[in-house]
Amino acid sequence: DGGITQSPKYLFRKEGQNVTLSCEQNLNHDAMYWYRQDPGQGLRLIYYSQIVNDFQKGDIAEGYSVSREKKESFPLTVTSAQKNPTAFYLCASSIPLDSSGANVLTFGAGSRLTVL
Amino acid sequence: AQSVTQPDIHITVSEGASLELRCNYSYGATPYLFWYVQSPGQGLQLLLKYFSGDTLVQGIKGFEAEFKRSQSSFNLRKPSVHWSDAAEYFCAVVAYNFNKFYFGSGTKLNVKP
Numbered sequence: 001d002g003g004i005t006q007s008p009k010y011l012f013r014k015e016g017q018n019v020t021l022s023c024e025q026n027l028n029h030d031a032m033y034w035y036r037q038d039p040g041q042g043l044r045l046i047y048y049s050q051i052v053n054d055f056q057k058g059d060i061a062e063g064y065s066v067s068r069e070k071k072e073s074f075p076l077t078v079t080s081a082q083k084n085p086t087a088f089y090l091c092a093s094s095i096p097l098d099s100s101g102a103n104v105l106t107f108g109a110g111s112r113l114t115v116l
Numbered sequence: 117a118q119s120v121t122q123p124d125i126h127i128t129v130s131e132g133a134s135l136e137l138r139c140n141y142s143y144g145a146t147p148y149l150f151w152y153v154q155s156p157g158q159g160l161q162l163l164l165k166y167f168s169g170d171t172l173v174q175g176i177k178g179f180e181a182e183f184k185r186s187q188s189s190f191n192l193r194k195p196s197v198h199w200s201d202a203a204e205y206f207c208a209v210v211a212y213n214f215n216k217f218y219f220g221s222g223t224k225l226n227v228k229p
Contacts, residue, residue, distance in 0.1 A: 004159075031215055038198035039126065042159075042206060042221040050215060058216070090159055094215070103210065104150070105217060 002027045004108035006091050011113045013078075013085070020074045021111045023091035029102065030095055032074035036060060037088040037110075046089075049074055078113060086115045118143045120207050122220035129197050130228045137192040137223050139207030150208040151181055154222075160206060166190065177201070192220040202227045 004025045013019045025032065031050045036087040045058030049068040063082025068074055074093075078085045089111045094103040119142045129135055141147055148167050152160040164175025171183040181192045190207060207220040 006159075033215075033217075035219075040221055042120075043186075043219040045216060048215055081124075088157075092160075099193075103215060104162060104165060105152075105160075107152075107161070109159045110157070112157070 004091055004093055004106060006076075006108035006111050007017050007046070007107070008111060011111060013113060013115050015024045015115055016080045018077055018079050019113065020077070020089075021089055021113070023074045023076065023093075023108060024072055025074075025093045025106075025108075026072060027093055027106060028071070028095075029093035030071070031093060032068070033092040033094075033105065034058075034066065034074070035090040035092065037090055043090065046076065069070070085113055117209070118147075118209055118211065118218045119221035120209050120218050122205075122207055122223050124223045125221070126224045126226065128226040128228060131199050132196050135192075135194045135197045135201070135225070137205050137207075137225070139192065139220060140188050141188045141190065141207070141209045142188065143209055143211070145211070146185075147209045149181075149183060150210070150217075151175065151179070151190075151192050152206045152208060152219075153177075154204045154206065156203075163192070163205075197225075197227055199227045199229065201225060 007022045033048040034046040039074045047066045049055035091108040092105040121140045122200045151163040154160045166183045204222045204224045206222050210217045
């Protein structure tokens, strides 16, 4: 079955360490996204990529980095510059639903990062 | 700037009762609107979407939503709630031909037996 796989499901990090969250999709979607979810704040966009080798900052990109070397993969690195990294991270992908260009997001199951 | 407001943080309803979750958006042109549902510790699942046409849209699991342009609203409804509907619900908007989705802060639904 097609879908989005995020790993690891749970991750613990010491302060000052960089960590990388994996996101792989086999849906043949062109666009991929990373969102951060905190209680009571909904989802906030970190980075998104519409094609391979190209990506754009979202609303809260500081302290994060991404790469898009393959269509199927969009890893997110949480760097030591991110001051409050404890959160639930969601990866998503999309293709245009119709000729109007309106997209629908498909989500992975998420990764929970806790900084000790 | 685009934004989505879900005024109710928590809602509790009895099983079998009707449900309405509120969503208001701020956007200059005709938006594309969505409702997603999230179970604890899981990703989001699409319930329904509105792009154009009939303003009353049907989704999965017996949910429906109505787009009201005059009120900038896209409220989610269900005539009879089941215990399995307990989850968090998110309203979202995206601009035409644009890849940035804006999400509300979510409404947590509890269902009493």
